[in-house]
Amino acid sequence: MSAQFIWIGIGFLGQALFSARFLVQWLTSEMRRESVIPVAFWYLSLAGGATLLTYAIWRKDPVFIAGQGFGLLVYARNLILIHRKGRTPREDAATDGDKT
Numbered sequence: 001m002s003a004q005f006i007w008i009g010i011g012f013l014g015q016a017l018f019s020a021r022f023l024v025q026w027l028t029s030e031m032r033r034e035s036v037i038p039v040a041f042w043y044l045s046l047a048g049g050a051t052l053l054t055y056a057i058w059r060k061d062p063v064f065i066a067g068q069g070f071g072l073l074v075y076a077r078n079l080i081l082i083h084r085k086g087r088t089p090r091e092d093a094a095t096d097g098d099k100t
Contacts, residue, residue, distance in 0.1 A: 011055040018048025039082055045075040 021044035028038045049072045056064035 007055060007058050010051060010058075014048050014051030014055055016048075017044055017051060020044050021048065039079070042075050042078045042082070046072065046079065049075055 021041045024044060025037055025041045028040075029036050049068050053065065053068035053072060056068055
């Protein structure tokens with residue numbers, strides 16, 4: 001098995017993780033009958049983005065590197081905000097109706 005074959009596999013793995021986040025978001029929203037971004041969306045974004053960034057670095061693609069690198073900052077920041085607040089999105093959705 002060649003190194004290039006392994007790297008292409010890593011690239012496809014990253015793309016699969018990154019794409020899975022949309023499926024998770026869609027299914028969660030359908031179950032709740034409202035648009036929701038579950039915490040799993042951000043973890044899949046982070047895992048897929050990191051894997052794709054690794055692949056982009058191997059390809060030496062500055063456009064791909066910049067895009068994935070910036071995205072990782074956004075995904076990590078969202079997870080920090082979620083965990084710092086100490087609440088899940090479900091708890092937030094349950095209390096949104098209480099605001100006046």
